[in-house]
Amino acid sequence: MSFPAAHGPQRIVCLTEETTEWLYLLGEERRIVGISGYTVRPRRAREEKPRVSAFLDGKIDKIVALEPDLVIGFSDMQAALADKLIRAGLNVFITNQRSVAEILGTMRLVAGLVGAHERAEAWVAEWQQGALALAEAARRWPRRPRVYFEEWDEPKISAIQWVSELIGMAGGEDVFPELAVQRMGRDRVVHDALEPARRSPDLIIGSWCGKKFRPEHVAAREGWQQVPAVRDGRLHEIKSCDILQPGPAALTDGLQQLHRLCADWAAHAAAAAAPTT
Structure with a gap:
């Protein structure tokens, strides 16, 4: 799998919602060419992007026709779908995060792929501050x-x-x-x-x-x-x-x-x- 070093993947299919939401938050939504039919966040993604997959399966021909340079999915449950896409000749990246630390690590990894490391770190730092504030409030109960x-x-x-x-x-x-x-x-x-x-x-x-x-x-x-x-x-x-x-x-x-x-x-x-x- 190789992309132009300065730019990263330009045509991404997101098989699950969290990657779509993250790329929108990073301001990199222009790279998305296809999304999951279960996507509800952000709301406008459903209006702007074609829906090409469910969770366990997808429209392989339609995904291939979009000419993605990267397909991103989540979970071992998407193994069969990933196999079909790989056999169709596509670059496929499946993550399997389970903990909060793994979620943050995956978000950083995706941000790195699209050259948005600094924006990602700013978002993570702000989130960590908010999470600490909630934990501090709970300690008083x-x-x-x-x-x-x-x-x-x-x-x-x-x-x-x-x-x-x-x-x-x-x-x-x-x-x-x-x-x-x-x-x-x-x-x-x-x-x-x-x-x-x-x-x-x-x-x-x-x-x-x-x-x-x-x-x-x-x-x-x-x-x-x-x-x-x-x-x-x-x-x-x-x-x-x-x-x-x-x-x-x-x-x-x-x-x-x-x-x-x-x-x-x-x-x-x-x-x-x-x-x-």
Whole structure:
């Protein structure tokens, strides 16, 4: 794979949303010639760029016709799609980031490919400042909420590593930290339907990979009625486009939403614990 040293790839197809959003943030959207059909960030990308792929598959002939000099995707789940594109003679770059550090590393790598290193570092520095401010605010809370994050409902899949880490930054505690470090979704399956209830989460947050989260279905699960989150009605959705895309969205909107939910719980918990006069 080789590109003009001073300019990098000029015609990029983005198989997932986070690369599209990142290139727009860097002011390098002119390089994008094709995007994923699941792209919602930024909104104008859907109007400006042709949609050429889903998540697991894509329109190979259409992608080839765009004459990209680089195709960028994410996840081992895109291996079959990447194989088709490579066999079609295209340069393909697939990342597999799982943690916040890996997300930042991938963003820096993509920025380097398009000669936007300085802009990327400025964005990362500003984000780090904001994340530290949220963490500092959370340190003042008397207690941090225990959070059960559900990525899928049947089977139940708990938070991927970057989500677990963002929960910690936001002021919460992931109730399944031992599963979060497992890189594959199949290894984050909660096989015992009652185990989340036993871990007594104060907050339940659902993000069902593009399917609408149904808090009433969660609350009705057998044996879950005495879970603090269910008892207190603290079941919330964060849309998957805001938290399950390993790029800018998760680090900004996803983190902010997690913090708001945790902060609201902490404020109510503090008020309930305050002595009455």
